Amino acid sequence: MTELGRVALIVALALSVYVAIASVTAARSGLPKLLVSARRGVIAVAAFVTLASAALLYAILTHDFQVHYVYQYSSREMSVFYLVSSFWAGNEGSLLLWAWLLSVFGLIVLLQTRRENREISPYVVSIIMVVEAFFLMLVVFVTDPFKRSIGIPPDGQGLNPLLENPGMFFHPTTLYLGYVGFTVPFAFATAALITGRLGDQWLRSTRRWTLFAWMFLGLGNLFGGQWAYVELGWGGWWAWDPVENASAMPWLTGTAYLHSVMIQQRRGMLKVWNIVLIDITFALSILGTLLTRSGILSSVHSFGLSNLGPFFVGFLLLILFVSAIRLIQRLPNLRSSNELDSLVSRESAFLFNNLILLGAAFATLWGTLFPLVSEAVRGVKITVGPPFFNQVNGPILLALILLMGICPLIGWRRASTDNLVRNFLYPAMAGIIGSILLYAVGIRQKYALIIFTLCIFVATTILIEVYRGVRSRHRSTGENYLVALPALVWRNKPRYGGYIIHLGIILMAVGVAGSTFYDTEVSGVLSKGDSISIKNYVLTYNGLTSYPTAKRDVVSASLTVKDNKGKYITTLNPAKTFHENHQETPTTSVDIKTGPIEELYTILNGWETDETASFKIIVNPLVQWLWIGGGVMVFGSFIAFLPDARERRRAEVREAMTVGLPVRELVAHET
């Protein structure tokens, strides 16, 4: 079966190269049969990569330990859930996952372009297949997932114990859907540059792809944060690690792109800028993959040292070079009549929003790469860790939250003074009153106070916008408010999906501010019966329990939690787990009392033979809002992602305008 997988990969590589060349040749030479052949080639590539992926999965599930990858990342005692997730635990399998996802996306693009985008689709397909060929080349020639050992080991080494968490299943897969998803808008943008079809069509075709990739990249980061919080045992969820940064950067530039395309769609401006943004976003996705795999930067996530670095660097440079050349060649065609009615307009606000998002991405990139710069310039190894990113990105992201509130309040084209006063009055008042109340109840940490105030301001703008929409609908249709709200959202999914996303980000900001500025921590060595206090909690240590599970030994402590009046709250059992294959590195199993106000997070650090044990106890306020906000953000993205009938009708209107049909009739029909 593995031989079949290897052959399938080689065939898929050859086919992807064929499709990349044939598709463009057919389009240029007007050879319909060759084009049909190339399109069928895309289906074949997807089929062969699926076959190879199935072969690897089969080898993992049947414990074929002669396959080195299976030996390295799985073992007999692992559940099917973790056996499946070991598919992407190492370089070889995760690169195959990349290639498989891209082949499926190529297939979807093929289906989507049966009727529309027929002129640029051969180039889109060709570019997707070039990227596919690159990843297939890696798995065929550099990191072969089907490499066999001479002997057959009786059992495998199994997963790194830290990876035995449900997060291992969801975090990499969602992250990859994001990374790989950005290939499609990049392919459309490049195809538009090659063909000179630089109108809005490619933007409209890629809006949902970009949203899809953006949503999954965000979701992947959330799953990663949740995983770190419950598995790594340090009480945090984001460490500004190079690999974490690598996944944040394309998300930030992707966010900028999702906002700036609105200006192109409405005003026909920023054509060059939008292409640059999507090119940067894709390049950063590749950079993220490079940082994870090359081992050039130390990271808790990296796959270790490998020889993949030069390949990714070469591919990244190729992408940037080709994109830049194509862009420069097409600059005369991309000139748009950039005219604004006023400096105070939503267009300006969106552009400042773009600046801030790119500033945050640049600060993150600069901080991530600065150790390499320092070593090259000074010959001194340094570290750029959380204090740097918190101090540099903190103010930038504050400005972003502020703009998130301001943008929807400023009208397109020109905002009159009346318009500004009317729109800003209530949110600003809410922000000011909210900050006074927060100050009165004891929120004195200045950055926390600023963040909470901004959150109140932005949340008020969103709620007022939604209220106005619901009221308008109630007046025009007579629907009651409860019926009008979902109908309103359903009738304009991109707009209200966007508001829901903003609301989710505000909830996340509340969680970040609460747990960053108000976390409390205490450490102590306790004997049986001793207590330790933190905030309103008193934790009493009852002793240790040791018990074996399959291939693991667990040492668990019992802590009775009461409030400071002696009322019983719960019992927590933080533990250390010793894995048979990784005895030297026991994993920390934290135990958490969760809640919307604060979480009590307990860590068992170590113990002595007399059962004295050392603990670290953390109280993390508001941290749950980070996950709730993340859920709201994903829900909003999903709403915005759904097909929008109004967008379709707008496209019909545009099409009618271009071919001279009576637009009025269409509009009248609509209204």
Next chain:
Amino acid sequence: MKRSIAVLTVVVFLLAVRVVPAYADTTVRDIEKELMCQCGCTMIVEACTCGTADQIRDVIKTKLEGGADKKGILAYFVGQYGERVLSAPTKKGFNLTAWILPFAAVAAGAVGLYLILRIWVLQGAARKVELEAAGAEAGEDTELYRQRLATEFAKYQEMDEVP
């Protein structure tokens, strides 16, 4: 203009520097946040639960009890492990570029964007004058056409905006 950018950059940088919490009483945790664990985990000492982190904590505690200040304790660890033990670059020498460049880039971008937007506004105003002049010459038919266009556009906007 250059002077304005320079002043803005310095102000932004000074604001950023002020973000550093001023610790009235230095605690072990304050110093833990500024040191990287040396066990290879790539985490700050505050976050790491390994034996190496515990040893570093003990040293910090002992030195604080012995009267050492934060600066002296950090210098001790730099002497032991090199600059890489610090969790953030120092704010001096070449390392300053790490701190300044992001703010300088955003500030320069803001100034550049403002100038571009001003040009676009001027272009918009010039075009409006051009159109008005052309409209006056064309007479009533154009006015009628413009009214029809405005009505159509309003309907289109309505379709776009009103839920």
